[in-house]
Amino acid sequence: MRKIVCALLLSIFVMTSGYTVQAAGFKDVPEDHYAYEAIIWAEKYDIVNGYADGTFKPNATITEQQLAKLLANFYELESPFDELKKQTPAAIWSDEYYNRLASYGVPLNGYLDNNIRAASVKRGVVAQAITHLAHGKSGLDQSIQFLIHYYISTGQNPQYENRNLQKFFGVTNNMTRAQVVTMLHRMDERNFYEISEDAQAIHENTSNASLNTRAKNGQNQLDKTMQLTTPSKSAWEGTYSYYYKWGKGATDFNRRDAHITNATSKSFNIFITANDGTAAGNVDGIATITSSTKAVMNKSSNGNRCVLEFERLNNAIKITEVDCRAEHDEGTNFSGTLKKQ
Known part of the structure; x- marks a missing residue:
């Protein structure tokens, strides 16, 4: 029954809208993408959604x-x-x-x-x-x-x-x-x-x-x-966030979220999301600890160049992006001071 409804929805959508790539609402999922049909299906059934900038980031x-x-x-x-x-x-x-x-x-x-x-x-x-x-x-x-x-x-x-x-x-x-x-x-x-x-x-x-x-x-x-054990109580590990609402509009905000896990004496895993209302991005990678309060990441887990410098503060972390253009849209970056939650 689910598949029949899905097929009907898709046929009606294509016949009435005339859209192609934007049919699924994701500008970074072209019709020749191997997962195009699956992503359209998932969006139709509210199984998945994309980002504020209209991308899916497949x-x-x-x-x-x-x-x-x-x-x-x-x-x-x-x-x-x-x-x-x-x-x-x-x-x-x-x-x-x-x-x-x-x-x-x-x-x-x-x-x-x-x-x-x-x-x-x-x-x-x-x-x-x-x-x-x-x-x-x-x-x-x-x-x-x-x-x-x-x-x-x-x-x-x-x-x-x-x-x-x-x-x-x-x-x-x-x-x-x-x-x-x-x-x-x-x-x-x-x-x-x-x-x-x-x-x-x-x-x-x-x-x-x-x-x-x-x-x-x-x-x-x-x-x-x-199985993953509960992360060690490293001073680096934790969830860090920054949010600023600068206007009354739905997109008038800046948000940064960082999650540091699996920290050792030499490195930690880092996952960051950035959203500036209409522009967004995320990066996942491994940072190398260079001192008791500083660390650096040179590339993302996707293999893209992405240089991020980290400075651990009192209940906060300062993140400075050097070059992560391959990981996010123009108009936003991962820089900022985020408070530990």
């Missing part, structure tokens, strides 16, 4: 909390009566999606920690999360086999086919927004949009387990190699 690395939103929307998961009690108590936009996913015991890492939520999600985690909802509780290898058997994924490293399943699939690699949407589109085409009996039973919760217990069970279901 090649941007997807974070776990972005994945959480896609899964909750695709499966139309119900909200539980209670909420997760997090280790990082600050309320953020992904809370509602993680509450819903916890209710179904979905294998994810970031239920209790905002910093883990903001980190890039690995392909192995995506495989287990999707398979849990579509097919039932499954280990990492079983999840990969499910996705490959139904041609939801074709793997990433053909040199390992029939030799090493996990390397063939690329379990430790990151995924892009377009890749995940394509997977969900294929799930829909193959009628895997019904919730598995395992996930539904966890949601019905006849044992009256708390939401936190169901979340932790989901975390523990992940393969040991895919």
Whole structure:
């Protein structure tokens, strides 16, 4: 039924609007993009949305909390009566999606920690999360086999086919927004949009387990190699934000958000978003710590040149962009002093 409605909507839309590339509302997704049809489909069903500047950023690395939103929307998961009690108590936009996913015991890492939520999600985690909802509780290898058997994924490293399943699939690699949407589109085409009996039973919760217990069970279901521990108490780690509303218009604002995770004595992961009303961008990468209060990143995880200098202040972080034009639109950058949340 879902596919029939989708086809009708698409045909009506094309016949009446006359638009082509802008039909999906994303100016950076041309008709010849491999995920064009999947992205149109996902937008039509409110499974995914883009950025304020009209882009989708299909090649941007997807974070776990972005994945959480896609899964909750695709499966139309119900909200539980209670909420997760997090280790990082600050309320953020992904809370509602993680509450819903916890209710179904979905294998994810970031239920209790905002910093883990903001980190890039690995392909192995995506495989287990999707398979849990579509097919039932499954280990990492079983999840990969499910996705490959139904041609939801074709793997990433053909040199390992029939030799090493996990390397063939690329379990430790990151995924892009377009890749995940394509997977969900294929799930829909193959009628895997019904919730598995395992996930539904966890949601019905006849044992009256708390939401936190169901979340932790989901975390523990992940393969040991895919589990992330709570980040160390590094002085660098945390969520940093800046917001300034300078006018009454809907686009009259400046916002910066930075999430630092997996900090060691030598480096840390950094994910930053910047939005100046009509221009936006994000960058994901690894910064090298050069002193007790300073660090630098030279390129993004996409391989683009992006030089960011970091200075750790008292409950804040100063970010100076040198050259990240390949990572965001004209009119915005990642520079600014952000307060630790």
